[in-house]
Amino acid sequence: MKKIILLCLLTTGFVQATDGVFAINDVCAVFGCFPGDTAGYPVTITNAGSYQLTGTIVSASTTDDVIQINANNVTLDLNGFSIIGPRACSGFNDTLVCSEGAMTADGITTNAVERFNLVVKNGIVKGFDLGVNLRGRNLSVNHVTAEENSFGITLNGTGLISDCITNRNSSVGISGALSTILISNSMAMGNRSGPVFSAGAVCSNVLFNLNGNSTNFCAKYTNGSICEGLVACP
Numbered sequence: 001m002k003k004i005i006l007l008c009l010l011t012t013g014f015v016q017a018t019d020g021v022f023a024i025n026d027v028c029a030v031f032g033c034f035p036g037d038t039a040g041y042p043v044t045i046t047n048a049g050s051y052q053l054t055g056t057i058v059s060a061s062t063t064d065d066v067i068q069i070n071a072n073n074v075t076l077d078l079n080g081f082s083i084i085g086p087r088a089c090s091g092f093n094d095t096l097v098c099s100e101g102a103m104t105a106d107g108i109t110t111n112a113v114e115r116f117n118l119v120v121k122n123g124i125v126k127g128f129d130l131g132v133n134l135r136g137r138n139l140s141v142n143h144v145t146a147e148e149n150s151f152g153i154t155l156n157g158t159g160l161i162s163d164c165i166t167n168r169n170s171s172v173g174i175s176g177a178l179s180t181i182l183i184s185n186s187m188a189m190g191n192r193s194g195p196v197f198s199a200g201a202v203c204s205n206v207l208f209n210l211n212g213n214s215t216n217f218c219a220k221y222t223n224g225s226i227c228e229g230l231v232a233c234p
């Protein structure tokens with residue numbers, strides 16, 4: 001009986017990490033990780049609920065996203081693991097050079113569609129076009145490191161970026177055109193074009209490396225590096 005159950009799990013991929021939390025890993029991605037997800041990448045979330053990585057995912061594709069969130073009211077816990085794509089970078093700030101310049105694959109994305117009440121947390125997204133790319137309202141990204149992407153963390157809409165690190169991305173660390181974003185307790189270091197570009201960001205206790213730029217970033221700094229208090233970004 002145990003052998004039959006195990007075979008069913010391996011062939012369907014429908015395995016829950018814990019009660020009520022659906023698992024995502026490179027094994028179940030082959031078959032489809034849960035109802036609504038088809039075989040292969042991207043792993044597609046089509047229902048509200050809680051989802052959790054149970055291992056690091058490494059993708060070699062320059063065109064296929066790894067996780068697409070196609071539902072509202074979703075929490076995606078990276079659970080301390082990483083989602084790693086094929087882009088690799090060397091250098092820092094102006095000397096930063098990255099491979100796979102034409103890639104279109106994102107690590108985590110809403111696929112340019114507005115979603116509501118999304119949380120992405122607790123892990124690393126590295127080596128993609130856009131590391132974390134969410135559109136909608138009430139978006140939250142916390143305790144995420146986004147590095148060696150083109151754009152590290154992109155929120156288009158309203159949301160919170162907290163306790164995050166964006167490091168050595170080939171464009172900017174944090175972006176969100178026409179967005180209202182609170183950025184708190186975060187760092188943006190070594191990104192080639194600068195730390196932040198957003199039309200409506202407000203910064204609180206954020207350490208930025210300016211890379212010699214003085215425009216399109218938070219307007220008030222202490223010693224040229226710390227965004228102090230609640231400071232509106234242009």
